[in-house]
Amino acid sequence: MKQGQGEYIAMNTSPITRIVIKRFRSFPSAVLELDNPLFVVGRNGSGKSNLADVFSFVAEAMSSPLQAVLDRKGGISAVRNRSSVKSAPPNLGLAFEFGAFNGIAGGRFAFEIKALPNYGFRIVREQCLVCGKSGIRWWFDRSDIWKSNADGLTPALEPTALALPLVGGDERFACILKVLSAMRVYSIEPAKLREMQDPDSGIVLKPDGSNAASVLQELSRGENAKSVRQEVFRILESIVPETKAVAHKKHGNKWSMSFSQEWGEGKKLTFDAFSMSDGTLRSLGLIMAVFQKPSPSVLVIEEPEATIHPGALGAVLDLIRRAAKTMQVVVTTHSPELLDAKWITDNNLRIVSWQEGASHLLMPSAATREAMRSDLMGAGELLRANALHAEDLFASDDALRNGSLFETLA
Template identity: 70%
Template sequence: MKNVSIGKVIIKRFRSFPSATLTFDNPLFVVGCNGSGKSNLADSFSFVSEAMASPLQAVFDRRGGIAAVRNRSSGRSYPPNLGLAFEFGPINGVAGGRFAFEVKALPNYGYQIVREQCLVRKSDGTRWWFDRKETNWESNAKGLTPALESSALSLPLIGGDERFAPVFRILSSMRVYSIEPAKLREMQDPDSGVSLRADGGNAASVLQELSRGDGSAEMKKAINNFLATIAPATKSVAPKKHGNKLSMQFSQEWGSDKNKKLTFDAFNMSDGTLRSLGLILA
């Protein structure tokens, strides 16, 4: 999948945001004092991505329930529902699109989906859409009749349909990382290494997976070049096996003729180097 540019995010009563509309550049650097909402902005991406793979109730529960997620400030916006919308640019024959939903809080920590919309604009001018109002479904995509539940999003139900699959893949593939250097220092349990965990706790497995198959030499070279740019003395990093555990080993060179070389385990490396490696692997 090619890189996707999220062009706009519209937030309504989510976390610390009563309402906000943010237009993105690539790259985007968000800077602010503590408590200004940077983490909550990042969580809007995590929230939607998780909602594509998990029941919405579970996504709320991981965050303390809808009462903890929905902004309850004294703003005058009405109705006081939680809502998120994402607009994205071109990818794989799709010119762009939009996905949005709105959730109403109910007594006893319940909730219901009051509105859900999706639009896909193909490069050839074709448009596919659906508009859901509570459990009422409208769409120009014939043959789609999902069994709607008041507490579940419909996009995950139809994400396998080729007309809406691009939106589903984009939203489900969004990732938010908060790399914890301590996790990269630890001995790690091996896994598939297909994707990096949010905290970087399987970095060695990801590094090992990237070293396999066609193009592995070029990938390894690219990783080492990025790392050397950030930490000039560090020339390479490689996974290291310890029985049923994995760690990472770094090689450093210095001197005018590069004749001095040492290897270090991950627990010897600085927070900055490990955090940078995690972002490279992401």
């Protein structure tokens, strides 16, 4: 457990320790050191959503063909970083580093993609490493040829296909695939919760919350369903006073939700979702994201403060804090009110800035860290005073900032 992080966090809830980003969207190069929970702060247009897309891009690539993932995101030309210098299209790459979790001592997964003419692409290199607690290391390293010390792995690979989704069924690499495929990114859209919804399994909440009724129904199943629903209702009421319960509701082959409000003695009203405020619906979407089963390995929430009254953000912070007990949490925000909690330290902050035509991911400046550690000002106060500054772009070790995608494994 990291000092100053708070006793509510367990080590095994933070499998990912570091992410190396190379030429992805607006980031030419960046390294994200993760804490739990982590608050990523930045102005509008700085690149916070592009950072969140790192998680969704990799998670989707673990369960869908890479071509389909790129097509959904606008193609390889939209995903790779665009340089102002006219030259050959740069390769994009991502690397995820892991600490101890689920019986392993650590691990790593990385890949690099090259853009080709006519919107094509190919995998230049892909690498995965799993370090067991006994000292044994299992790895594969795929470029023009396949190399691995894991006997029995000989996948037939297309140049456009990642190997990990194919070999991740092998117990030696399954833990890495499980974490990456279970990452979830949410930008809750109240209008989607207000609409009639198509029912589904309710096992995974959609990124915009558009199947919240199905997730709510799924939480009604199982031996602990009653206590889970009571906790959901308690948290919802702490954000939206007098809202005592919410339930899924059938309309032919569509589902919606109804909310119950109570006050005084015996006074009760029921409202359909289309009558509820944006803040109420976004709050419910955030709660469903945290309580869905199975839980995400990494939960990324984009700007949870939107349309929620500042006075209710304390309850949203409590929800984030609760989530960090069972999963890794990353929150993007530009809200001082969301950062007002005293338990948020400088270790929980990263700053995204837009400089010289690109996004940069930085640690808080030395002055900012000192102000927080000396209890002179909290993160919210610093942001409100326009004094939550990032370190200088060239202040830290360039090798540490840029990181490396691949290791020498053999």
